[in-house]
Amino acid sequence: MRYWFAFIFCCMLISCESSAQSVNDINSDGLEAITRNLNDTTYVVNFWATWCSPCVKEIGYFEELHRQFNTSNVKVILVNLDFPNQVDRRVRPFLKEKKITADVLLVTDLDYNAWIDRIDPSWSGAIPATLIYNREKRVFLEKELTHEELFNYVSQIKL
Amino acid sequence: MKKAILSSALAFLVIMLLNAGLKPGDNAYAFSLKNVDGKSISLSDYSDQKGVIVVFTCNPCPYANAYEQRIIALHKNYADKGFPVVAIDPNDDKISPEDTFAKMKEKAEKKGYPFPYLKDVTQEVYKSYGATNTPHVYLLQNDGGTFKVAYVGAIDNNAMDESSVTTKYVENAIQAILSGSNPSPASTKAIGCGIKSAT
Numbered sequence: 001m002r003y004w005f006a007f008i009f010c011c012m013l014i015s016c017e018s019s020a021q022s023v024n025d026i027n028s029d030g031l032e033a034i035t036r037n038l039n040d041t042t043y044v045v046n047f048w049a050t051w052c053s054p055c056v057k058e059i060g061y062f063e064e065l066h067r068q069f070n071t072s073n074v075k076v077i078l079v080n081l082d083f084p085n086q087v088d089r090r091v092r093p094f095l096k097e098k099k100i101t102a103d104v105l106l107v108t109d110l111d112y113n114a115w116i117d118r119i120d121p122s123w124s125g126a127i128p129a130t131l132i133y134n135r136e137k138r139v140f141l142e143k144e145l146t147h148e149e150l151f152n153y154v155s156q157i158k159l
Numbered sequence: 160m161k162k163a164i165l166s167s168a169l170a171f172l173v174i175m176l177l178n179a180g181l182k183p184g185d186n187a188y189a190f191s192l193k194n195v196d197g198k199s200i201s202l203s204d205y206s207d208q209k210g211v212i213v214v215f216t217c218n219p220c221p222y223a224n225a226y227e228q229r230i231i232a233l234h235k236n237y238a239d240k241g242f243p244v245v246a247i248d249p250n251d252d253k254i255s256p257e258d259t260f261a262k263m264k265e266k267a268e269k270k271g272y273p274f275p276y277l278k279d280v281t282q283e284v285y286k287s288y289g290a291t292n293t294p295h296v297y298l299l300q301n302d303g304g305t306f307k308v309a310y311v312g313a314i315d316n317n318a319m320d321e322s323s324v325t326t327k328y329v330e331n332a333i334q335a336i337l338s339g340s341n342p343s344p345a346s347t348k349a350i351g352c353g354i355k356s357a358t
Contacts (some may be wrong), residue, residue, distance in 0.1 A: 051221045052352065083221065083319040110323070111316040112350040124291040126353035 023080065023087055023095070026105040028115035034077055034105070035119055038135040041073045042158040044150075045131040047119075049081040050090045054144035055128040059098060061147045065154060066102035074158055076102040081127060084108055132157050180289010183345035187213075187299045187306035188287040192247065192277035195264040200245065200275045202299075202306060209241030210309065210336065212329065213297040215279075215290040215354070217250045218266050219257035222318050222351035223293045227270060229314055229321060230294065233329060234274045242298075242333050244274040249285035249293070251357035258355070285354055295349035298332050298342070309336055312347030 026034070037043055046062050048055035059078070066076035078100070082091050087106060095104060109115055116125055120140040123129060129142045130150075137157045145153075181188065191201040205211045214230055216223045234244035250258040260278050267276045279285050288297055298310040310332035315324040332342035 049221075051219075054353075083225070085319065086221075110319050111325070112318075113313065113316060113347045116348050116350075123348075125348040125350045126291050 023091060023104045023106050025084075025108045026079070027107075028109040028111075028118070030105075031079070031107065031109075031115055032118045034079075035131055035133070040134065040159055041075050042132065042134040042154065044074065044076045044154060045079060045133075046076070047079045047081060047127045047129045049127060050086070050094045051082065052127050056094075058128060058145055058150070059100070061145065061150050063098065063100050063102055064147075065150060069154075074154060078102050078104045080104055080106045082106070084110075134159055181287070181297065181308045181311065183308050183311060183342070185308045187297070187308055188284065189306075190247075190277075190279075190284045190287075192279060192284065193260075194275040194277050195260070195267045195272075196275075200277055202245075205243065205245075205306075206301065206304060208243060208301060210298065210300045210333070211306065212237065212242055212244045212333075213288070213299060214244055214246045214294050214314075215249050215285055215288070215292075215297075216246050216294040217248045217255070217258050217352070217354075218262055219255065220293045220352035225318050226294050226314055226351075231270070231273060233314070236330075237333055238273070240333070240337065246272065246274055246276045247279050247284060248276065249279040249282060249290060250355040251282060253357065254355040282356060282358075290349070290354060292349040292351035292353060294351055295354075296329055298329060298336075300336055310342045310345055311349075312344075313349050316347075318350055 034043070035045060044062065044065060048059060050056065062076050062078060065074065080091055084106060112125060116123055120131065122140060123142055126142060128144050130145060131140050132153050133139070134157065136159065139153060139157065187202065189202045191199055194200045202211065212233055216230065230244060230246065248258055248263055252259040263276055263278060294314060296312060296314055297308055299306040300309040310329065312328060314329050316326045317323045328344065328347050335342045
């Protein structure tokens with residue numbers, strides 16, 4: 001019986017550990033859906049990759065935003081554009097190192113031209129790019145953001 | 160006074176047009192840049208060709224690397240049909256130290272690039288074309304001595320996995336030109352790493 005509890009405890013530990021680092025797949029329809037949630041929550045959707053140095057530079061600001069607003073109506077989603085075959089080798093170790101707890105989604109639809117305009121027609125496809133929106137306001141930023149810029153945009157947009 | 164306003168409005172318009180970058184149908188911007196072999200290469204050197212596949216690419220970007228063999232294959236398959244590749248590295252090498260002229264030379268030698276690999280030192284060329292990413296293709300067509308943009312964008316529709324490609328945009332565009340029709344699509348979005356600009 002004691003072993004059984006120990007076993008369950010271990011399983012819980014493992015699942016906590018893995019949920020902190022979970023990277024879920026998302027296809028083009030899913031991507032469109034996470035940019036069209038028109039409710040009171042303000043969504044901050046950041047497109048990034050481990051090979052993109054300005055993305056790496058700003059990712060800590062998004063994690064900070066996530067931790068600060070976790071209980072209020074701001075939701076941070078980090079959409080990863082590394083190649084899917086790099087997830088175990090590069091993305092997971094990176095998330096662990098940077099202690100990222102915000103949601104991370106991996107784009108599985110590599111035919112970018114099939115979905116990029118559905119995120120924002122003005123997007124050239126370059127990253128970093130960040131979409132901040134709710135049911136009333138929407139801003140798409142194809143550039144690297146400073147800590148101040150990111151927090152200012154969010155406080156201006158959030159309801 | 161009126162004249163001043165008019166000319167500043169005109170200057171503004173010109174800047175707007177320049178910023179917009181080249182689109183299919185536009186005249187190509189003539190360049191003259193230093194190749195990894197030390198010689199200068201100009202667009203006008205290709206006036207006897209049917210066109211040129213201008214590829215803005217670079218050393219470190221994973222997308223550029225994923226496409227490297229496909230860019231070499233494009234040159235091998237289409238140079239003798241009148242469409243050679245000219246590769247241009249637009250990145251500022253202070254921001255991206257992997258893109259110095261010495262490192263470009265190393266890369267071109269190691270991978271046996273069969274095409275020129277030019278450095279856009281002043282970054283004027285990529286800005287005039289309106290390239291944003293690496294790799295970013297401008298397929299030029301020689302229209303009676305004037306190079307015109309025939310297709311802009313990505314090489315194909317799967318950067319990571321060549322075997323999963325279902326549409327080869329650049330090859331289709333060349334085939335269209337060779338058969339006397341207009342490429343369709345004439346533009347796609349180039350997917351890859353943002354170009355590292357000094358300004």
